[in-house]
Amino acid sequence: IRRKVSGMEGENHTEVSQFLLLGLSDNPQLQPLLFWMFLSMYLVTVLGNLLIILATSSDSHLHTPMYFFLSNLSFVDICFTSTTIPKMLVNIQAQNKRISYIQCLTQVYFFIIFAGMDNFLLTVMAFDRFVAICHPLNYTVIMSPYFCGLLVLMSWIIMILVSLLHILVMKRLTFSIQTEIPHFFCELAQVLKVASSDTLINNILSYVATALLCVLPVSGIVFSYSQIVSTLLRMSSIESKYKAFSTCASHLCVVCLFYGTALSVYLSSALTHSSQGNTIASVMYTVVTPMLNPFIYSLRNKDVKRALGSLSRAVSCP
Template sequence: MEPRNNTRIAEFLLLGFSEEPELQPLIFELFLSMYLITVFGNLLIILATISDSHLHTPMYFFLSNLSFVDIGFTSTTIPKMLVNIQMQNRAITYAGCITQMYFFILFVELDNFLLTVMAYDRFVAICHPLQYTVIMSPWLCVLLVMVSWILSTLHSLLHSLLVLRLSFCAHVELPHFFCEINEVIHLACSDTFLNDVAIYVAAVLLAVGPLSGIFYSYSKIVSSICAISSAQGKYKAFSTCASHLSVVSLFYGTSLAVYLGSDVIQNLHSTATASVMYTVVTPMLNPFIYSLRNKDIKRALRRLLGREPIKGSIALLLKNCPCYQDSKDQRQKC
């Protein structure tokens, strides 16, 4: 067996989407726009949830956490790609690559767990509405988020430590726009058996498990909705989980399509382009999906942006005023 004297390399090269110079300004403007929309949209969701007391519920608590994770998700990959395009330099340091890989896996798993927790929240709200406030207590909501962070941190730390033990040869070109773990492992010139086992085991436990929980929750939700007699009641029940179901379908549909189809796709640049769907497009669309058909979010955003009608605020103030009485005989105002 030949000795390897280059176990630690200085940097990787991210090939990105295209090597043609004339396409780089277009790619830069496109991804900069999507990144700004993602950060601004998810930040608005977080601020609206915090500022509006009507949104201090488990559903919007989980939504604000999901928005925070989506900001971190895109911030892990896009800024580095934009800097490389602007500086006309495709390099990323060895330490920077491992760090990017760590945070990417962390935020992917957090997305995975939070979507599962939100499915459970919708299951309790629709299937056990009378016990919802008891089951989904504040301490349970915080506990579910904390467990999601702990499991995601341990998962990403495991993969990062396993990659650190690998040695890399001279060919260190990554046909991607970020340090995707499978692409990095394929460049190693040492044994990657433990890395492959860890990826497959984690895929079963941390991907199939939560996805099964989501399917189970929505099977019970569909059964409960079908048992509702009135059409209006069915529509109202379905509308409470339609946004979440759309996000789940978009996230898992695009990510599974990329990884299951990676063996079929021969062009590696096509794999990088397909990865944009769940790494960039999905976090960008989440604020729109949750706000377009959600009256509570719309009202909170109008208040946050200073466009809430004053009439409604005055009426609410008078209604809560203890010295305001309205009766048939007299009306005493504050």
């Protein structure tokens, strides 16, 4: 990435080494509060999701497709927050807003990958519930370990390639001296807004990627749950309906939380045009949602609670 510098003898290009991240607030009195608040949320996110991974891997009763996808979601959530929060904490502690261009590109690259993986994993988890409730007799055949692994592998490959394409297209952009990004991390949309050169190709790529990687997964989730509701309505037993729906409740809560907070970011950006409001709204789906996911799955799931209890007893009584 380069910045464009104009001089008396013409225009030339020189390499730029850094951006400035404006963060959540310029108030120096708020910096200690922000540091400890985000450090606490980050530690809770890592610990909570790590416990989910350990619980699902250590309990043989949880070696099923649903919990295989859940453990992958927990891993992605740890990586998702680790892409942005540590750098933010370092900047607050050092009272330094700088981020190198390489670090900025790296944040954009991994942020796109992990955000996209959240999309895909929530979609395949909805498909898993659809097969389990609507086609229970064929569940073990359809959701075989090979097929589940293939779904996750294809998701990783797609997102790595899409993210790499974004980065390659971004490398042609130029930026002004002391470029400021009104955010606490290098979000793709914010970086494109502060570019000095034409971003038409980048914007087209973003719209296409959003349509393919957000609209299609959401459509898949809506279709899966429409079929699930249709199947539940045909069940005669209330107990059977409750038991079937209870297996979807945690996933449905996470879906609503993730897409609801993500939608609030774009609505606040479109309606208010406030970078501060957009930044605060971004905290919800980049930090709060990954932190709450383990609580949602553990509090509403007897199998996970039992596995966590067994794990805690194993640790306390070696």
